[in-house]
Amino acid sequence: LVDATGRARVRAVVTLHPPDRARLEVPSPVEWPSELRALSVGDDVYGRALFHGPAFQCVSSVAGVWEGGIAATLRRAPAPNVWQPGSGVDAWSVDPLVVDGIFQAMILWCREFVGAPSLPSRIARFRAFGTLPAEEVRIVATVRRRRGGNVLSDVDVLGPGGELLARFDGYTCTASASLEAAFATGRGTARPASPA
Numbered sequence: 294l295v296d297a298t299g300r301a302r303v304r305a306v307v308t309l310h311p312p313d314r315a316r317l318e319v320p321s322p323v324e325w326p327s328e329l330r331a332l333s334v335g336d337d338v339y340g341r342a343l344f345h346g347p348a349f350q351c352v353s354s355v356a357g358v359w360e361g362g363i364a365a366t367l368r369r370a371p372a373p374n375v376w377q378p379g380s381g382v383d384a385w386s387v388d389p390l391v392v393d394g395i396f397q398a399m400i401l402w403c404r405e406f407v408g409a410p411s412l413p414s415r416i417a418r419f420r421a422f423g424t425l426p427a428e429e430v431r432i433v434a435t436v437r438r439r440r441g442g443n444v445l446s447d448v449d450v451l452g453p454g455g456e457l458l459a460r461f462d463g464y465t466c467t468a469s470a471s472l473e474a475a476f477a478t479g480r481g482t483a484r485p486a487s488p489a
Contacts, residue, residue, distance in 0.1 A: 319422045322457035323433045323449045326364055329357025332401060342404055343397055344476045351394040353429060355401065362435045362446065363402040367394035369428060387419070391430055395448050395461060398434055403468035407442055410472045417463025425450070425458055434464070442468040 294303040310317070332355050334341040339350050356364040370390035373382040396413045403411040431451040438445040444466050450459040 317420060317422060319457055320460065322451055322455060323435055323447075325431070325433060325451070325455060326357070326359060326362070329359055329364060331355075331357055333405060334401075338397075338401060342401055342410075345393075345397065349390065349393055349397075351390045352397050352401075355398070356431075358402055358405050360406060360436075362433060363398050364431070364433045365394070365398045365401075366429050366431050367391055367398075369425060369430065387421070388425060391425070391432075391450060395432060395434065395464065396466070398432060399444065399446065399464070399466050402434065402436070403442075403444060403466065407439070407444065407468040409442065409468040409470040410476050411442070411444065411466040411468035412472065413464070413466050415463065415465040416461050417465075419459065419461050421459045423452065423456065423458040426452055430458065431455075444468060 294301070296302050332338065332342075336354075338352055338355065339345060343350075343352070345351075351368040351370075352365055353368050354366045356366070358364075368390065370376065370385060370388050373385060374380050399413075400410050403409060431453075432448055433451065434446045434448040436444060436446045446464050446466075448461040448464055449457055450461075452458050
């Protein structure tokens, strides 16, 4: 995607596998951590730590955080034809609310361990292994490296039985105290909207 000046703002390479090709080998999922601590902001993350309005309030619960990551449950997006009536599309290839929920979860982690909110800058690779359940998914983000405000992590999207449904390899975000003003401008206290 390019801006009005022709400068590339977003780039991606997509590899589609034909239906007759062997399925991707599914790696082992990250274990749901047993030793977690609660967020310092409490349960009201949209009133205190995140700026998202009702349509994007998808973090339904945070199981907890630890120095190496965060575990949370995310609501799924309504069908595409609900968000964009007349689109004629009734299912997502990649659920945009789950993707944004991962970004939001890492904002929470960065607030806890870097001391500032973050914005996404890169996903090195996304792989889908199964169909997402209708209502919610669990995610475990594992931080691989932190250099100043730059955080590199991998994120597993898990089904209700802990099975690996998708993996985001090399998710990079940048935390900065300079984002606080922008986050505070949009922060509201409305409760999360239920998906249609």
